[in-house]
Amino acid sequence: MARRRLSNDEQALWTALARTVRPLRPTARAVIVPATPSMEELIDLPVVKGSGKTRLTPPPSRMIVAPPARTPAAVLDSGWERRIRSGTISPDMSIDLHGHTLSMAHARLNQAIAQALTRDIRVLLVVTGKPPKSAGAGGASRRGAIRGEIGHWLETSPYADRIASVRIAHPRHGGDGAIYLILRRKK
Known part of the structure; x- marks a missing residue:
């Protein structure tokens, strides 16, 4: 044709x-x-x-x-890495999403990121909830619905270029049931 x-x-x-x-x-x-x-x-x-x-x-x-799009880094500098690994990092703000519907959790996440950015917060703790312990037959574990969607939400967020890194939280702050969002400073 x-x-x-x-x-x-x-x-x-x-x-x-x-x-x-x-x-x-x-x-x-x-x-x-x-x-x-x-x-x-x-x-x-x-x-x-x-x-x-x-x-x-x-x-x-x-x-x-x-200009190239800014994406979250997989590894931060050694100071950040040491603080995350040892659990000495202290979240400036936290939001608990588990127990909400997907649409409500998505809206609350965007509101929390917007609020954190206006307050110039660097570390946001997002509690998504842990995956279910029993996955039924076969023993294969599956992720919770919010936990499964949060990566996509952050990639498509209007604030995606302001996120420096996304990391699994230290057990002290929720472990597998939470993530740290390290936000970039204002320019």
Whole structure:
């Protein structure tokens, strides 16, 4: 099947739409996004004639390089690692999500992160609840519903770029039933 080329209007609409989309799992590489010219700039663009078709061409220097998305780090510096491992880390704020419905837990998590960021908190303890001890037949353990969704919620959160790291909590703070969210400082 032969593909047709997008018209200038269609291309402008597609570019505007593409800019509003956020990937579910952002990568750390830079993405080149063509800049959308304004209507005034379109009027001033040179017209290229050839092969019976007339089209407007933006100058080649109109490309914007988007900065790489910031993702949580798997390992922090040695000071943070030592404090997490030994349990001497002290959460500045905590939120307990277990016992809530998925939608209520998701909303409370976003509210807690927003509140922590406005108060410039560095360590947020999120209690999700431990996985069930008995998984029924077969003995295979399954994760709790909130625990299973929290990774996706954090990746797609509007605050994802402000999360420096996500770590399992020390047994003193809940162990497998809780996580630490280490938040980035304000710039």
